[in-house]
Amino acid sequence: MKIIACYSNKGGVGKTATTVNLAYAMAQAGRRVLLCDLDPQGASGFYFRVKPSKKLTETRFFEDVARFAGAIRGSDYDDLDVLPANMTFRDFDVFLARMRNSRSRLKKALKAVKSDYDVVLLDCPPNISTLSENVFRASDAIVVPVIPTTLSQRTFEQLRDFFRAHDLKEKKLHGFFSMAQGVKSLHGETMDEMRREHGKRLMTATVPFASEIERMGVHRAPVLATAPSSPASAAYRTLHDELVTRVFGK
Amino acid sequence: MSADRSRLYLLVPDALDRLAEAGAVGGLVPALSWEEGTTAFQVRDTFDQEIRHSGRLLIETETQIEVLGAEGRSLAQPGVSAARFVAEFAKGPVTSALSDLSPLRCLLPVGAGVLRRGVLALLDDEAKTQARALLLDLCVTEGGAAIVVQLQGLRGYDKALLRLRGMVEAAGGTAFGEQPLYAGLFPGQPDYRPKPQVPIGHDTEAFDAASDIIAAYLPVARANETGVIADHDTEFLHDYRIALRKIRSVLSLFRDVYDTALTDELKTRFSALMVPTGRLRDLDVYLLERERFYGMVPDSLHPGLDRMFALFAEERAAAQKSLAEHLRSPAYRKEITALVKLFGSGRKSGRRKLARGDKAALPAYDFACRLIWKRYRKICAIAEGIDAETPDHEVHELRIHCKKLRYLMEFFAPLFPEAPFKRLIKPLKKLQDNLGLFNDCSVQQDSLQQVLGRLDGATPGDLQAAQSVGALIVVLHGRQLEERARVVGSFAAFNSAATRETFRDLFHGGKE
Ligand SMILES: Nc1ncnc2c1ncn2[C@@H]1O[C@H](COP(=O)(O)OP(=O)(O)OP(=O)(O)O)[C@@H](O)[C@H]1O
Ligand SMILES: [Mg+2]
Numbered sequence: 230m231k232i233i234a235c236y237s238n239k240g241g242v243g244k245t246a247t248t249v250n251l252a253y254a255m256a257q258a259g260r261r262v263l264l265c266d267l268d269p270q271g272a273s274g275f276y277f278r279v280k281p282s283k284k285l286t287e288t289r290f291f292e293d294v295a296r297f298a299g300a301i302r303g304s305d306y307d308d309l310d311v312l313p314a315n316m317t318f319r320d321f322d323v324f325l326a327r328m329r330n331s332r333s334r335l336k337k338a339l340k341a342v343k344s345d346y347d348v349v350l351l352d353c354p355p356n357i358s359t360l361s362e363n364v365f366r367a368s369d370a371i372v373v374p375v376i377p378t379t380l381s382q383r384t385f386e387q388l389r390d391f392f393r394a395h396d397l398k399e400k401k402l403h404g405f406f407s408m409a410q411g412v413k414s415l416h417g418e419t420m421d422e423m424r425r426e427h428g429k430r431l432m433t434a435t436v437p438f439a440s441e442i443e444r445m446g447v448h449r450a451p452v453l454a455t456a457p458s459s460p461a462s463a464a465y466r467t468l469h470d471e472l473v474t475r476v477f478g479k
Numbered sequence: 480m481s482a483d484r485s486r487l488y489l490l491v492p493d494a495l496d497r498l499a500e501a502g503a504v505g506g507l508v509p510a511l512s513w514e515e516g517t518t519a520f521q522v523r524d525t526f527d528q529e530i531r532h533s534g535r536l537l538i539e540t541e542t543q544i545e546v547l548g549a550e551g552r553s554l555a556q557p558g559v560s561a562a563r564f565v566a567e568f569a570k571g572p573v574t575s576a577l578s579d580l581s582p583l584r585c586l587l588p589v590g591a592g593v594l595r596r597g598v599l600a601l602l603d604d605e606a607k608t609q610a611r612a613l614l615l616d617l618c619v620t621e622g623g624a625a626i627v628v629q630l631q632g633l634r635g636y637d638k639a640l641l642r643l644r645g646m647v648e649a650a651g652g653t654a655f656g657e658q659p660l661y662a663g664l665f666p667g668q669p670d671y672r673p674k675p676q677v678p679i680g681h682d683t684e685a686f687d688a689a690s691d692i693i694a695a696y697l698p699v700a701r702a703n704e705t706g707v708i709a710d711h712d713t714e715f716l717h718d719y720r721i722a723l724r725k726i727r728s729v730l731s732l733f734r735d736v737y738d739t740a741l742t743d744e745l746k747t748r749f750s751a752l753m754v755p756t757g758r759l760r761d762l763d764v765y766l767l768e769r770e771r772f773y774g775m776v777p778d779s780l781h782p783g784l785d786r787m788f789a790l791f792a793e794e795r796a797a798a799q800k801s802l803a804e805h806l807r808s809p810a811y812r813k814e815i816t817a818l819v820k821l822f823g824s825g826r827k828s829g830r831r832k833l834a835r836g837d838k839a840a841l842p843a844y845d846f847a848c849r850l851i852w853k854r855y856r857k858i859c860a861i862a863e864g865i866d867a868e869t870p871d872h873e874v875h876e877l878r879i880h881c882k883k884l885r886y887l888m889e890f891f892a893p894l895f896p897e898a899p900f901k902r903l904i905k906p907l908k909k910l911q912d913n914l915g916l917f918n919d920c921s922v923q924q925d926s927l928q929q930v931l932g933r934l935d936g937a938t939p940g941d942l943q944a945a946q947s948v949g950a951l952i953v954v955l956h957g958r959q960l961e962e963r964a965r966v967v968g969s970f971a972a973f974n975s976a977a978t979r980e981t982f983r984d985l986f987h988g989g990k991e
Pocket of ligand 1: 239240241242243244245246247268272353354355408436437438439440443444445446
């Protein structure tokens with residue numbers, strides 16, 4: 230089982246859009262996927278039309294396997310389950326701490342409810358800077374959407390510095406350009422510059438700014454499901470393929 | 480998806496429409512959707528309908544193989560299957576679900592038609608699916624139609640699944656199974672069983688019991704003719720022969736039910752039907768046991784076996800051809816039709832004209848007890864005298880008596896309580912297995928001797944083959960001795976105090 234977090238310390242960069250489509254693409258490829266909506270706003274749950282579940286009290290989250298399993302909901306798609314938002318910030322931190330300390334226990338808990346997931350995808354809320362270290366340690370990979378602007382460039386650098394300063398494995402970072410607008414020459418310049426600077430920490434796949442993705446809120450479904458032949462879908466598929474190769478190997 | 484979350488039902492098409500139009504139930508709205516277009520499919524089964532009798536359905540389309548009803552659900556695997564035997568299928572869930580079928584039986588087409596897939600979903604107020612049923616609309620060419628409904632629960636929505644199940648059941652959904660399905664899709668499909676259950680009453684006249692059994696097995700033989708001619712698989716001939724052998728054993732075991740002269744005549748006629756089948760069956764057995772023979776001798780002798788089996792295969796082709804010609808011949812057709820007519824019980828049939836023997840009017844129960852008890856006593860008498868010194872022919876005799884006892888018990892099974900009867904059959908089977916292996920080894924040695932006689936020492940390949948055949952005979956002889964050594968123990972295991980008591984109770988009024 231691999232844990233993949235979609236994270237950025239900036240808001241509104243496409244974390245949720247990415248998580249939702251990656252989860253869908255992975256399930257389509259035959260992996261059993263659990264998407265954990267860690268955003269109290271329940272954005273990814275919204276896209277899958279899954280209603281937020283009742284609050285789970287943090288202290289018993291992993292002790293009580295039945296309650297944990299009981300909160301999971303099957304999405305409309307095969308092999309794709311959702312753990313809807315149900316945590317406060319404080320709970321979230323506990324969740325991650327426990328996840329980090331007891332991955333084997335999480336695995337056991339999931340096995341006990343016959344949910345041997347291949348991938349657990351975390352859709353992280355913005356502004357969790359104080360908790361982020363737990364996310365980084367618990368995950369096998371951190372997918373970071375980067376809007377190619379000067380501001381985002383600095384944010385990504387800060388993230389990298391944070392990893393260095395805290396002795397975290399930089400290799401876990403997998404950035405990619407999100408909402409990229411080819412016509413904006415500034416985007417192009419920033420992308421070139423960042424690729425030179427960050428090398429392999431940036432994936433080659435790029436998700437363009439696309440109205441289909443914006444409209445996900447209307448369809449309430451992954452764009453891969455509603456507009457599979459759109460360029461946006463093609464971009465998510467490429468992103469999926471590249472990430473899967475990086476995380477699972479060939 | 481665990482098995483208890485998915486369950487199969489059958490619906491008539493009308494019921495489904497009504498169900499879909501029913502409107503919201505408990506805040507959930509049913510939504511029915513069908514895929515565009517239809518797909519051609521075919522259904523296959525073994526000739527003895529193993530798939531049907533186990534309540535399953537094998538559906539093949541151009542892109543996948545699907546088995547419905549395995550453990551109450553549906554399994555699919557991609558790929559077309561041109562393979563005639565399940566053993567030749569590519570690996571997959573369907574292949575392993577069908578691994579219980581006899582490896583000797585090929586799959587034959589049962590019917591074909593077009594199918595259409597759909598989904599019946601229960602949606603909540605946000606149009607989220609909370610439970611769904613996968614639909615398979617089957618329409619058989621010149622046959623019936625049915626909708627297979629497979630419930631599919633989604634994690635965390637158990638209530639919705641219960642609701643959907645309730646709706647399907649209320650709409651008349653019946654549990655997926657042999658009866659409604661095959662009768663609905665393939666009306667008029669004969670329900671072939673190689674072992675027909677012939678009902679016999681306590682007071683049925685022995686004459687009628689015998690004639691009923693013969694009348695039940697004749698169609699079994701006839702049903703296999705086409706398969707023997709077409710050479711679909713080896714079991715057609717095997718079942719054909721078993722049916723005829725059972726008939727012959729009725730004629731010899733039910734002594735004096737028919738007039739002596741008639742009995743002799745009938746025995747001769749049925750034996751004559753068996754004669755042309757013997758060689759092909761022997762060759763089939765050799766070829767089926769090919770692997771086993773290769774395992775008996777060292778690798779260095781395998782080329783000789785290659786040669787031997789090549790000769791067998793050649794001879795088999797010729798034997799099959801001539802048997803097929805025989806079965807197609809007007810003379811055979813005339814004879815078998817005459818026999819069917821002779822034992823038929825209809826008004827115009829010949830049964831009433833059969834000459835009755837002294838025991839014809841005996842009630843079946845008395846007749847059965849007498850025959851079974853006598854045969855059992857005979858077996859005990861022979862077996863008790865068997866030790867390491869006993870000549871082989873006495874062991875063969877024991878085998879034949881056991882076989883006759885087994886036939887008698889099978890014919891008359893409906894007259895006796897099931898449980899104690901089964902307790903007798905089980906150890907008898909074990910004893911027979913032992914005696915059967917002993918016999919097979921000896922028969923095969925004899926026939927391999929004949930093979931040796933036909934090989935020509937001057938032909939280089941034949942010399943090699945002769946060496947291998949010689950080695951096989953040595954191994955078989957060793958095996959025969961091993962089986963021979965087990966006989967005393969096998970009989971003791973069969974004839975326990977409990978067995979003796981049950982035999983007395985069932986067939987001899989409890990007396991010694
Ligand atoms: N590639 C894209 N092209 C166009 N619009 C996009 C794209 N990706 C995301 N969006 C839209 O941008 C908005 C923010 O995206 P999203 O919610 O995925 O970001 P986020 O990083 O999860 O935000 P938050 O930090 O609030 O959790 C949404 O309305 C979404 O539909
Ligand atoms: Mg978000």
